[in-house]
Amino acid sequence: MATLKFLSFLILQLFLIVNNCEGVEVGFYKKTCPNVEAIVKETTKHYISIAPTLAAPLLRMHFHDCFVRGCDGSVLLNSTKGNKAEKDAIPNQSLRGFQVIDAAKSALEKKCPGIVSCSDILALAARDAVSLINGPTWSVPLGRRDGRVSILSEASKNLPTPFDNFTTLKTTFGALGLNVKDLVVLSGGHTIGMSHCFSFSSRLYNFTGKGDMDPNMDQNYINHMKIKCRPADVTTIVEMDPGSFKSFDTDYYTMVSKRRGLFASDAALLTDTQTKHYVLSQLNPHGSTFFKDFGESMVKMGQIGILTGRAGEIRKHCGFRN
Secondary structure (H helix, E strand, C coil), X not given: CHHHHHHHHHHHHHHHHHCCCCCCECCCCCCCCCCHHHHHHHHHXXXXXXXXXXXXXXXXXXXXXXXXXXXXXXXHCXXXXXXXXXXXXXXXXXXXXXXXXXXXXXXXXXXXXXCCCHHHHHHHHHHHHHHHCCCCCCCCCECCEECCCCCHHHHHHHCCCCCCCHXXXXXXXXXXXXXXXXXXXXXXXXXXXXXXXXXXXHHHHCCCCCCCCCCCCCHHHHHHHHHHCCXXXXXXXXXXXXCCCCCCCCHHHHHHHCCCCCCXXXXXXXXXXXXXXXXHHCCCCCCCCHHHHHHHHHHHHCCCCCEXXXXXXXXXXXXXXX
């Protein structure tokens, strides 16, 4: 039964990858809404200048959107009386920045009503958020349309978790057409942002259920984190890349190489030959390929399961179906 469920999941994801994958291109709106990128960037810049910590949630929001039903803006939809949406799934309850997407959408509706999709706005805002905090930039193919379905249980089931080992991560990414290099590159997004203690506290206090610590985490770092995160702490948040969590850089890989990545999924990158080699190859900032690689993997991720042509819709408001 479990095998059949997994095969069904793979078939669905492969369908999403190949279905409707025509029609996205850089400059898609050059005739219908030529200022779309400038409008989204200006809106994103306004919010990031006030709260730089919004960059990480915007990047994560795009990631979480694409990993469930493809990059169709389904993570933006609000729950209704008859349906609990992805937004309310536990992994998504810490997402922030919806106001940025709504503000960009409102500005675009004034200039080009009914033209630009919410899913495209999210893809652009994620790119702009990264570039605005000293990260790379990349050309974003546009032309996605918005999905009409958003189901809480699908987010709970399909999103990678901080507790995943390498095999699970490879399977999850692979089902969406992302390879091992994409996995280790996109994990580098953890160079920005914050995390709740409960996402990794088992590594500090109860790794195998016997009151033990994770042997794959630096002992001194465990002692340091125990000061910040007490047992059963569900409220405290900590920096994922201490000292530079507001700046997009290669420091994440330095932390992972020292066995100081917060999550079990970070530590998993050292358990595979290919991902470990990539981590170590990024330690020299002058020889790092991370910025270039990140842009390439983001473009690839941004085309998972997209809707184009007449599929889906162009929402008037990103939180609601038309």
